[in-house]
Amino acid sequence: MSQIYDRVALIGLGLIASSIFWASKRNNVSGCVTGFARSKKTRDTAKKIGLCDEIFDTAEEAVKDADLVILCVPVGAMEQVVLKIAPFLKSGATISDVGSVKRAVIDAVEPHLPDDVNFVPAHPLAGTEHSGPESGFASLFDNRWCLLTDHKTADKKSQNKVVSFWEGLGANVEFMEADHHDLVLAVTSHAPHLIAYTMVGVAEDLGRVTNSEVIKYSAAGFRDFTRIAASDPTMWRDVFLSNKKATLEILGRFTEELFDLQRAIRTENGDKLLNYFTHTRSIRRGIIEAGQDIEAPNFGRDIEIDQN
Amino acid sequence: MSQIYDRVALIGLGLIASSIFWASKRNNVSGCVTGFARSKKTRDTAKKIGLCDEIFDTAEEAVKDADLVILCVPVGAMEQVVLKIAPFLKSGATISDVGSVKRAVIDAVEPHLPDDVNFVPAHPLAGTEHSGPESGFASLFDNRWCLLTDHKTADKKSQNKVVSFWEGLGANVEFMEADHHDLVLAVTSHAPHLIAYTMVGVAEDLGRVTNSEVIKYSAAGFRDFTRIAASDPTMWRDVFLSNKKATLEILGRFTEELFDLQRAIRTENGDKLLNYFTHTRSIRRGIIEAGQDIEAPNFGRDIEIDQN
Numbered sequence: 260m261s262q263i264y265d266r267v268a269l270i271g272l273g274l275i276a277s278s279i280f281w282a283s284k285r286n287n288v289s290g291c292v293t294g295f296a297r298s299k300k301t302r303d304t305a306k307k308i309g310l311c312d313e314i315f316d317t318a319e320e321a322v323k324d325a326d327l328v329i330l331c332v333p334v335g336a337m338e339q340v341v342l343k344i345a346p347f348l349k350s351g352a353t354i355s356d357v358g359s360v361k362r363a364v365i366d367a368v369e370p371h372l373p374d375d376v377n378f379v380p381a382h383p384l385a386g387t388e389h390s391g392p393e394s395g396f397a398s399l400f401d402n403r404w405c406l407l408t409d410h411k412t413a414d415k416k417s418q419n420k421v422v423s424f425w426e427g428l429g430a431n432v433e434f435m436e437a438d439h440h441d442l443v444l445a446v447t448s449h450a451p452h453l454i455a456y457t458m459v460g461v462a463e464d465l466g467r468v469t470n471s472e473v474i475k476y477s478a479a480g481f482r483d484f485t486r487i488a489a490s491d492p493t494m495w496r497d498v499f500l501s502n503k504k505a506t507l508e509i510l511g512r513f514t515e516e517l518f519d520l521q522r523a524i525r526t527e528n529g530d531k532l533l534n535y536f537t538h539t540r541s542i543r544r545g546i547i548e549a550g551q552d553i554e555a556p557n558f559g560r561d562i563e564i565d566q567n
Numbered sequence: 568m569s570q571i572y573d574r575v576a577l578i579g580l581g582l583i584a585s586s587i588f589w590a591s592k593r594n595n596v597s598g599c600v601t602g603f604a605r606s607k608k609t610r611d612t613a614k615k616i617g618l619c620d621e622i623f624d625t626a627e628e629a630v631k632d633a634d635l636v637i638l639c640v641p642v643g644a645m646e647q648v649v650l651k652i653a654p655f656l657k658s659g660a661t662i663s664d665v666g667s668v669k670r671a672v673i674d675a676v677e678p679h680l681p682d683d684v685n686f687v688p689a690h691p692l693a694g695t696e697h698s699g700p701e702s703g704f705a706s707l708f709d710n711r712w713c714l715l716t717d718h719k720t721a722d723k724k725s726q727n728k729v730v731s732f733w734e735g736l737g738a739n740v741e742f743m744e745a746d747h748h749d750l751v752l753a754v755t756s757h758a759p760h761l762i763a764y765t766m767v768g769v770a771e772d773l774g775r776v777t778n779s780e781v782i783k784y785s786a787a788g789f790r791d792f793t794r795i796a797a798s799d800p801t802m803w804r805d806v807f808l809s810n811k812k813a814t815l816e817i818l819g820r821f822t823e824e825l826f827d828l829q830r831a832i833r834t835e836n837g838d839k840l841l842n843y844f845t846h847t848r849s850i851r852r853g854i855i856e857a858g859q860d861i862e863a864p865n866f867g868r869d870i871e872i873d874q875n
Contacts, residue, residue: 461821482854
């Protein structure tokens with residue numbers, strides 16, 4: 260693959276940034292990749308494991324001469340970072356991000372950018388329950404979606420280069436309007452995460468069932484919730500605060516529906532439950548057919564989730 | 568391994584029964600294994616794939632001379648089946664089941680059993696999202712828990728044989744009081760399943776986000792919900808109806824907690840969210856340490872669940 264950018268700067272060195280680096284090296288997508296993280300400990304770890312071609316002690320130095328700058332910090336930290344680096348961005352450079360929310364990031368970043376910089380907001384739908392500079396790996400984005408926001412301050416050419424960059428990392432790219440992105444993600448990601456966090460909290464808090472019992476028998480369904488409830492706390496705090504409206508809307512719908520099913524249990528309306536469950540099962544089939552999950556049992560990972 | 572029973576009868580031939588058969592053959596745990604299913608189609612499939620040593624057209628014939636009879640039908644069908652087979656059970660035989668709820672099964676089964684039969688209720692915490700006679704496999708129970716209920720109508724010797732049988736299939740066995748079992752499972756399995764069903768239903772019902780978008784971007788967290796929401800509808804209807812009290816109790820606690828977190832989002836109480844999420848993360852670590860899940864990314868299965 261031919262290199263898309265000569266020089267890329269990664270601001271923030273967690274799971275996503277480190278995976279961008281390793282995927283970029285694997286496929287030779289960029290020339291020199293520089294990096295910066297606020298914490299000295301993270302910078303030291305990055306140097307030790309060879310993460311980035313060059314690690315700088317300030318964001319200003321890291322972005323100097325970069326053709327593409329990617330903000331890989333929690334959504335709530337974007338504005339601060341942009342205020343710092345804006346004066347040091349190269350004329351004609353492209354700035355992008357990996358935030359899970361797009362409207363709030365645009366509002367935080369755009370007002371502070373110089374006119375000669377192209378802003379192409381991005382959100383790769385990829386991750387694991389792990390965080391930090393050592394958690395990244397080259398195949399994280401393979402065959403996963405990266406959603407870009409079509410944004411007025413970017414010219415077509417710079418947008419196309421960001422598309423090529425993400426395709427070079429292994430992802431499939433689509434454009435989506437910012438507010439619609441935030442609603443879609445509230446459904447497919449943000450509300451499910453809050454629900455998972457809640458269920459795990461309830462289980463832990465229940466005096467009559469011990470923690471060791473919850474953990475021991477977690478394979479009966481609960482375990483699937485803990486996986487997503489183990490995600491990075493800071494990142495998720497920022498996601499909920501910055502996608503408040505859409506998340507609360509979906510949670511409202513969820514509660515309404517949950518009450519309806521609870522009533523069906525209470526009134527022993529078996530037909531209603533059976534119809535509901537039959538219907539949701541068909542949605543699962545759709546996901547498998549769309550190639551977004553696999554059907555085969557693998558290493559105990561998708562077994563023991565049904566008959567309980 | 569030496570055979571535990573000369574003759575075992577499986578009533579109902581779905582995922583669990585077929586896995587019991589294959590695991591039993593793999594480890595030579597039982598001699599002849601007979602089978603019965605209500606539907607002719609299931610019986611024909613079983614014959615075709617070699618499931619069971621002998622398939623009978625009636626439950627009465629299948630249980631004749633069996634040393635162990637395992638009821639592998641949905642919880643709501645247990646009573647009917649027992650009424651049919653009770654007069655044909657061998658004197659001294661052991662009867663067991665695989666129901667996800669224990670109090671309701673005991674109430675449905677026990678009154679109809681002859682005095683010379685030992686009843687040892689069981690619940691293997693294992694399954695997949697698939698159902699039917701072709702979905703079973705020999706390793707389903709390996710290193711998984713099987714919970715037995717210590718029950719008055721069973722003598723110690725017959726209980727111990729059921730323990731050996733399940734250990735022979737690969738499972739770890741523990742005893743638990745029936746009502747406590749139902750509460751623990753309400754937390755670790757029944758409430759999570761209803762919540763997952765609900766979230767999938769909401770996503771599907773939401774006019775402003777298309778189904779194809781939900782499916783396409785499901786890897787962002789939603790997908791983990793669909794896996795458990797694809798479980799067998801009849802089985803789950805019966806679970807909720809027969810473990811009504813404990814499930815509704817846990818769902819009540821869940822709703823209370825969810826409202827509290829929703830309020831934290833609405834009032835932008837970031838500290839509360841951060842503390843909550845930090846705490847739930849530690850529970851996940853406990854599950855991994857207890858050997859009930861694995862940490863490594865595998866085939867895209869536990870990736871892309873965090874950064875969204």
